[in-house]
Amino acid sequence: QVQLVESGGGLVQAGGSLRLSCAASGRTGSTYAMGWFRQAPGKEREFVAAISRSGGVTYSADSVKGRFTISRANAKNTVYLQMNSLKPEDTAVYYCAAVDGAAVGVEAGYDYWGQGTQVTVSS
Secondary structure, eight states: OEEEEEEOOEEEETTOOEEEEEEEEESOSTTOEEEEEEEOTTSOOEEEEEEOSSSSOEEEOTTTTTTEEEEEEGGGTEEEEEEOSOOGGGOEEEEEEEESSOOOSSGGGOSEEOOOEEEEEEO
């Protein structure tokens, strides 16, 4: 079992930046591939970015490419999502997720989820 806690969300103006963190505890280490997802009001949860166990391979959704960067610090059991050039349409609850396997871009591929952190981008 692993527990995930997200932090770093908040209110930011369009064009601004935020860095989300996801701290893992429990059965941790570099065993898990990690992903970030988001859910806007009235919409389904969608994939944002994912990173392999070693951090050597990353994936991101087309909607955030060139603006968001996923990274990880295995020594700290933490995954980050650096979000730049934020837009109002990035407003959502952001969730991190972990899987004891390969990094994938679908919800069903993940075994553990955090509680989410709210990101609000004002225009």
